[in-house]
Each structure stands twice: as structure tokens, then as C-alpha cells.
Amino acid sequence: MRTELVVLDDNVPSRGLLNEWGWSVLVEGRHRFIFDADTNPLVLAHNSKILGVSLRNLDFGFLSHWHHDHYGGFQYIAELNPGLKLYVPPGNLAMVMRWGFEPAVAGKGALREGDGLWVSGPVDDFEQALGIETSSGLVVIVGCSHPGVDRLTEAVLEASGYGKAHAVVGGFHYPKLRALDRLAEMSELIAPAHCSGDDAKRYVMRRYPEKFVEVRTGSVLEF
Numbered sequence: 001m002r003t004e005l006v007v008l009d010d011n012v013p014s015r016g017l018l019n020e021w022g023w024s025v026l027v028e029g030r031h032r033f034i035f036d037a038d039t040n041p042l043v044l045a046h047n048s049k050i051l052g053v054s055l056r057n058l059d060f061g062f063l064s065h066w067h068h069d070h071y072g073g074f075q076y077i078a079e080l081n082p083g084l085k086l087y088v089p090p091g092n093l094a095m096v097m098r099w100g101f102e103p104a105v106a107g108k109g110a111l112r113e114g115d116g117l118w119v120s121g122p123v124d125d126f127e128q129a130l131g132i133e134t135s136s137g138l139v140v141i142v143g144c145s146h147p148g149v150d151r152l153t154e155a156v157l158e159a160s161g162y163g164k165a166h167a168v169v170g171g172f173h174y175p176k177l178r179a180l181d182r183l184a185e186m187s188e189l190i191a192p193a194h195c196s197g198d199d200a201k202r203y204v205m206r207r208y209p210e211k212f213v214e215v216r217t218g219s220v221l222e223f
């Protein structure tokens, strides 16, 4: 299924769009959902309007980990989608309900049977990543990769049964170069964003130029 990732906010700005330190991606394909919800609802509201995408009528939401630069806009998303299911790592489910969501904790494996979505499970009991079946192959979205982007990607590959990812997109959290080398063995494309850091971006760009994908606020990645 042809799938678009619309980057609602990344740490790198774009003219005409608001931005803050944060991360949020709207996924439009077989399902419409939001992966993380940035720091600031005003950024989500402004950028979705300028980018011409609706944040209403989502199928579900997904939170990678309990840091504010990933969940700051979720209360706003719940206002637009009352009662929506939000997949979260183990943690503050009462807060998720107060926002107006139905919380759900997914284990490692298929998000729901037969829907082409796979969850890493909470790696180190902290952070989860999501794999999406697309026309190009498996696309993995990560939040901040605190446990390591290579370990999260590995867990999604195990959960999905895919031997290799087509792309890994998201925050890599100032990775060791060894983690990026391992990632390069696991994925055809590498899209460092959010908290990856300039060193990681430069390393991928120079060492694996054929794999590097640039991401910034407002990027639309098609798979």
C-alpha cells in the first residue's frame, strides 16, 4: 500500500511552518494515524493547516515514549478525535484517559492481526517503535531511540518477520557510529531526524550516501 509520512514537526525548521524541539509524523496509507505528537499543539495545528492535512478522523495514535517532546500535543489530538485509541508504552494510562483517549499497551508483534503494522514492544521497558508495511517494504518509525536505533529496528524486524527494512525514520539520539553501521546493514534507507544530531546525519550522508534521506519540518516521504 502506498504510504505517505508527513513530518508535522522536526527539530529542523522550514519556511512558513512553526517548529520546536519535538517530533510528530502523520501517516496516511492503509491507516491514518499520528506517531508522537510533538511538544506544542500550536505547532501541530498551524503546520497541519499549511501542509493541507487533517488531524481529524484518525484510526489511532501511537506514542513512542513518555517524554514531553513526543506527547505535548496529544491532548489536542484527543480533542479532535474523542475516544481515539492511543498505543502507549507502559506508564501513565490515567493521564492518557484524562486527555480523552482509550489507552492501549501493545506487546511485541502485530498491532492488530492482518493490518500490516508491527510494534517492537517496549525495549528496555521504555520506548517502542512501529513498522509499517508499504509498497516499498517495511518502513520503521522511531521516536528518540533511547535504547538504540539499531536495537529498536532489530526488535521491529523480529516482530514483523521482515529480514530487512526499506527505511528507518526518526530520532536516533546521538548514536554511536557502530549503531549506525548496524542500522545500515538492516535498512536500505536511513532518515535521521529530531534528536539524531548533526554528527550522525553527517556520518550517514558521507558513509552511506545512497541510503541517506533528509528530513525536516514539513517533509513528505512517500513509500
Ligand SMILES: [Fe+2]
Pocket (backbone or CB within 6 Å): 022, 023, 067, 069, 070, 143, 144, 171, 194, 195
Ligand atoms: Fe525526543
